[in-house]
Amino acid sequence: MRVVAAMSGGVDSAVAAARMVDAGHEVVGVHLALSQSAATLRESARGCCTIEDAGDARRVADKVGIPFYVWDMAQRFKEDVVEDFVAEYTAGRTPNPCLRCNERIKFAALLDKALALGFDAVATGHYAQIVDGRQGRELHRAVDMAKDQSYVLGVLDADQLARSFFPLGDTTKPQIREEAAARGFSVAKKPDSHDICFIADGDTKGWLTRRLGEQPGDIVDTDGTVVGHHEGAFAYTVGQRRGLGLKVPREDGAKRYVVDVQPSSNTVVVGTEDLLGIDLVVGEHARWCGEAPVGELRVGAQLRAHGEEFAATAVAEGERVTVRLDARARGVAPGQSVVLYDGTRVVGSATITATDRRRSASG
Structure with a gap:
C-alpha cells in the first residue's frame, strides 16, 4: 500500500514510519506545519511544530530512506482547532483540542489530501490498535494503558479507520525508545510533547486573556x-x-x-x-467507530483523556447520546468528550453538552 506517515518530529511517529517501511509499504513522510509563525527551537516538552521538529522528522526520513515533505495546514488548523478552542471557552465550555485536531486535521484534512494524491492510507504514532472484526476494522485500546490514546481517536468513523494505521499499539513506550535508539534515531530520547500544543508555555488562562x-x-x-x-x-x-x-x-x-x-x-x-458529582451525561455530535448502536447498550464511559472508565448504560438517538453512569463522576464539564467502550473496543464518542444527578449520592 502507498502510505503517508505523519511525522511530528518525535520518537513515536519516527518509529511508526519505520515500522510501516519494514511492513513492506511504500511510505512517504509528511510533517504538518500547523503554526503560522513557527518557533525555531523547542523551549521545553510543551508545544510542537517548531522548525527544529521539522528538521528532526526530516533526519529520520533520511535515515529510513523515504521521501519527506512538509504540508502547510496552518490556516486549516487555526480555523478548525484554535478558533474552535476559543469559541468553546467563550461559551463556557471546556474543549479537548486534541480530539478536534484528530477529527478535522489528521484524519480529515490530511487523509483527504493523501487520498487525493493517490495514497491508500495514513499512519501515525498514536498508541492505539486496529483489529479486524466481524464488521470491519475496529479501534481498540493500546497495550500500554499508561500511553493509550484511543480516547482522542474516538472521533474516527469506519471509513477513516479503514484507511488508518497505528503501528505502535502493541508496544510500550520504553520499548519504542529502545527501538528508536537501536535504529540510530537522534530523537530516541527526545521528551514527549504534552498539554495543548499551541499554548507552548502551558498558561491557558493567560493565552485566552491575551486573545479575548x-x-x-x-x-x-x-x-x-x-x-x-x-x-x-x-x-x-x-x-x-x-x-x-x-x-x-x-x-x-x-x-x-x-x-x-x-x-x-x-x-x-x-x-x-x-x-461536582454527576451520573448523567448528554452528548451531541456523536461519532461512531463502526455501525451506529441501536437502542440501549452497556458500555464503559471515559470522560477525559487518561481518566478512569465508568460502567454505564448508553442510549443513542441519531447524533445525540445519553449516558447513565453506574457511579458518580466528579468535575465533568460541558465541552469535554465522552468516549464509549465495549471492553477494549472504542464504540464512539460525543461532545458533552449537559450533565446532571439522577439520584442521591447514597444511591
Whole structure:
C-alpha cells in the first residue's frame, strides 16, 4: 500500500514510519506545519511544530530512506482547532483540542489530501490498535494503558479507520525508545510533547486573556453571594479549585470548586465538592467507530483523556447520546468528550453538552 506517515518530529511517529517501511509499504513522510509563525527551537516538552521538529522528522526520513515533505495546514488548523478552542471557552465550555485536531486535521484534512494524491492510507504514532472484526476494522485500546490514546481517536468513523494505521499499539513506550535508539534515531530520547500544543508555555488562562481581553466579573456562591472576582469567566472550568482567589471563606472552612460557568452573565459559580458529582451525561455530535448502536447498550464511559472508565448504560438517538453512569463522576464539564467502550473496543464518542444527578449520592 502507498502510505503517508505523519511525522511530528518525535520518537513515536519516527518509529511508526519505520515500522510501516519494514511492513513492506511504500511510505512517504509528511510533517504538518500547523503554526503560522513557527518557533525555531523547542523551549521545553510543551508545544510542537517548531522548525527544529521539522528538521528532526526530516533526519529520520533520511535515515529510513523515504521521501519527506512538509504540508502547510496552518490556516486549516487555526480555523478548525484554535478558533474552535476559543469559541468553546467563550461559551463556557471546556474543549479537548486534541480530539478536534484528530477529527478535522489528521484524519480529515490530511487523509483527504493523501487520498487525493493517490495514497491508500495514513499512519501515525498514536498508541492505539486496529483489529479486524466481524464488521470491519475496529479501534481498540493500546497495550500500554499508561500511553493509550484511543480516547482522542474516538472521533474516527469506519471509513477513516479503514484507511488508518497505528503501528505502535502493541508496544510500550520504553520499548519504542529502545527501538528508536537501536535504529540510530537522534530523537530516541527526545521528551514527549504534552498539554495543548499551541499554548507552548502551558498558561491557558493567560493565552485566552491575551486573545479575548480582560472581562471582569463576579465569582458567586450557590446562593448568589459574591465571594470573589475574576478577569474573565472564559478562564474557568467546572471542577477547578486552584487559582480562584476567593475573598470570603465558608464558615465551615470547606473547600470550594467551580460548579458552573455562566457566560451570559460573565459569572463563575463555586460550591462544595459534593456538587461536582454527576451520573448523567448528554452528548451531541456523536461519532461512531463502526455501525451506529441501536437502542440501549452497556458500555464503559471515559470522560477525559487518561481518566478512569465508568460502567454505564448508553442510549443513542441519531447524533445525540445519553449516558447513565453506574457511579458518580466528579468535575465533568460541558465541552469535554465522552468516549464509549465495549471492553477494549472504542464504540464512539460525543461532545458533552449537559450533565446532571439522577439520584442521591447514597444511591
